[in-house]
Amino acid sequence: MAGSEPVSFMQQMVSLEYKLRASPVAVDFARRLCAGTITGHACPECGLVYTPPSGFCSICVVPTNTREHEVEIADRGTVTAFTIVNPIQYRGQKEREVYAVASILLDGASGTIGQQRLGDVDLDRVRMGMRVEAVWLPEEKRKDSAAMGAGLASAIHHWRPVDEPDTPLEEFAEHII
Amino acid sequence: MAERCAVIGIGQTHHTRRRDDVSLAGLVREAAVRALEDAELGWKDIEAVVIGTAPDLFEGVMMPELYLAEALGAVGKPITRVHTAGSVGGSTAVVATQLVQSGVHERVLTVAFEKQSEGDTSWGLSGGRSGGVGAGGYFAPHIKAYIERSGAPEHVGWKVAVKDRQNALRNPYAHLKLDKIDIDSVKGSEMLWAPIRRLESCPTSDGACAMVLANEAGGRRAPRAPAWVHGKAIRSENGFFPGRDPVNPVAGQDCAADVYRQAGITDPRRELDMIECYVPFSWYEPMWMENLGIAEKNRGWELTDSGATAFEGDIPVNCSGGVLSTNPIGASGMLRFAEAALQVRGQAGERQVDGARRALGHAYGGAAQYFAMWVVGSERP
Numbered sequence: 001m002a003g004s005e006p007v008s009f010m011q012q013m014v015s016l017e018y019k020l021r022a023s024p025v026a027v028d029f030a031r032r033l034c035a036g037t038i039t040g041h042a043c044p045e046c047g048l049v050y051t052p053p054s055g056f057c058s059i060c061v062v063p064t065n066t067r068e069h070e071v072e073i074a075d076r077g078t079v080t081a082f083t084i085v086n087p088i089q090y091r092g093q094k095e096r097e098v099y100a101v102a103s104i105l106l107d108g109a110s111g112t113i114g115q116q117r118l119g120d121v122d123l124d125r126v127r128m129g130m131r132v133e134a135v136w137l138p139e140e141k142r143k144d145s146a147a148m149g150a151g152l153a154s155a156i157h158h159w160r161p162v163d164e165p166d167t168p169l170e171e172f173a174e175h176i177i
Numbered sequence: 178m179a180e181r182c183a184v185i186g187i188g189q190t191h192h193t194r195r196r197d198d199v200s201l202a203g204l205v206r207e208a209a210v211r212a213l214e215d216a217e218l219g220w221k222d223i224e225a226v227v228i229g230t231a232p233d234l235f236e237g238v239m240m241p242e243l244y245l246a247e248a249l250g251a252v253g254k255p256i257t258r259v260h261t262a263g264s265v266g267g268s269t270a271v272v273a274t275q276l277v278q279s280g281v282h283e284r285v286l287t288v289a290f291e292k293q294s295e296g297d298t299s300w301g302l303s304g305g306r307s308g309g310v311g312a313g314g315y316f317a318p319h320i321k322a323y324i325e326r327s328g329a330p331e332h333v334g335w336k337v338a339v340k341d342r343q344n345a346l347r348n349p350y351a352h353l354k355l356d357k358i359d360i361d362s363v364k365g366s367e368m369l370w371a372p373i374r375r376l377e378s379c380p381t382s383d384g385a386c387a388m389v390l391a392n393e394a395g396g397r398r399a400p401r402a403p404a405w406v407h408g409k410a411i412r413s414e415n416g417f418f419p420g421r422d423p424v425n426p427v428a429g430q431d432c433a434a435d436v437y438r439q440a441g442i443t444d445p446r447r448e449l450d451m452i453e454c455y456v457p458f459s460w461y462e463p464m465w466m467e468n469l470g471i472a473e474k475n476r477g478w479e480l481t482d483s484g485a486t487a488f489e490g491d492i493p494v495n496c497s498g499g500v501l502s503t504n505p506i507g508a509s510g511m512l513r514f515a516e517a518a519l520q521v522r523g524q525a526g527e528r529q530v531d532g533a534r535r536a537l538g539h540a541y542g543g544a545a546q547y548f549a550m551w552v553v554g555s556e557r558p
């Protein structure tokens with residue numbers, strides 16, 4: 001604008017550390033996960049199995065937060081969708097190499113877990129329907145990240161292919177993501 | 178609906194990678210001043226302001242609506258901020274429309290913006306951690322699923338990337354002006370998040386968009402032909418639940434059905450003259466054409482491939498160049514709404530679709546879970 005002073009900018013990097021208090025459901029999930037078991041909650045009304053569980057069924061709007069709703073989920077499943085990521089080098093990005101992430105429908109779960117890292121696999125061979133299993137971190141390295149709201153990555157390093165026939169697309173077409 | 182609502186002023190900035198000649202406040206004011214000039218109104222004529230932008234983390238300015246009130250002439254007036262992630266520009270316009278249709282206000286200024294150069298969106302979308310995949314990495318598996326399900330040939334994505342960039346050459350406000358782009362250059366560009374290539378992705382932009390909305394009396398008095406709102410709707414759904422189909426989300430279908438019903442549209446392919454649709458990655462054009470009921474399920478790619486969505490086609494999509502050419506995230510949805518309105522006002526310059534009388538503006542956001550749409554027309558409903 002004519003007559004106004006020029007605008008100047010300065011770079012200011014800030015850091016922000018915070019602690020999240022996780023819900024009892026997330027704490028429980030993390031504890032079981034660090035002990036080597038993936039758990040989910042089965043809805044008493046529609047029967048859908050949620051993992052990681054949120055403590056309620058968002059479709060039926062009923063709580064699933066007591067022990068009787070808890071079910072164990074297999075640490076293997078089917079890749080339902082995936083992408084090969086060429087990591088953008090934003091500030092703080094430590095990834096340098098191309099890698100694959102997938103949505104995985106675990107055996108016993110009704111919905112997929114998203115953005116799961118694949119490993120021990122030729123990137124050209126990643127496909128929808130591929131069967132994979134968890135490669136767990138050694139027990140002492142599984143951080144009990146309950147206080148941060150644990151994700152599967154706090155105990156599972158990556159997922160690798162297993163020698164099983166692919167799941168046909170029609171079996172998971174309704175559960176892609 | 179008690180009152181009719183008319184778009185009587187539209188303004189936008191010349192979108193670009195970095196606007197270091199203006200602050201955030203200067204950027205939004207530039208668009209707002211242009212919208213007021215178009216409506217031949219002053220700040221005092223505005224009764225309320227509704228603004229929208231993407232999450233604060235993108236620019237690092239907490240609650241910018243507080244500091245922007247002065248720049249937008251909103252001191253002493255109601256100012257509302259809308260939050261719906263990437264769809265926010267559309268939802269913001271819908272909220273502003275509601276303030277007019279409900280009879281609460283006669284004239285409302287609505288503004289949406291993003292100054293991506295002031296922050297780092299990839300970092301923000303990654304929650305500030307390493308290993309984040311950004312929006313492209315999040316949506317790529319959905320696109321992969323669409324291609325697998327529909328059997329679409331891979332050149333369809335490349336075609337959209339070329340078409341929208343060629344359209345942008347007719348839009349003086351568009352950010353990317355890739356006059357040499359062709360199928361080979363798209364196909365040869367770096368794979369970022371398979372199957373999405375660099376030239377199939379949206380840019381990082383600074384920009385703002387503003388509109389002045391008025392009631393029926395204001396619409397009749399407007400110095401230039403207004404665009405009348407024939408229908409507007411917002412829908413959202415939970416981003417993660419078993420059985421959700423993010424490729425063709427129910428919330429998007431419901432939102433479209435609602436705006437069509439309000440506008441009295443039964444055959445959108447024939448009754449709409451053009452569409453401004455939120456397509457940040459090329460494949461979202463055929464995907465959203467299905468979600469919007471313009472094409473049958475799994476056949477949206479045939480529509481795109483046939484040339485129907487090109488500028489000369491029978492249902493042109495993104496004549497402005499779309500999000501693939503201009504992406505100030507918070508403003509991107511409002512730009513879709515504003516471009517649809519410019520078309521039915523006959524004010525779209527070189528990108529004008531001949532005789533456009535009815536157009537759809539569309540925006541989506543979050544995990545493809547938030548939707549906002551409006552149908553605008555040249556005739557008073």
Ligand SMILES: [Zn+2]
Nearest residue numbers: 043046057060
């Ligand atoms: Zn249920």
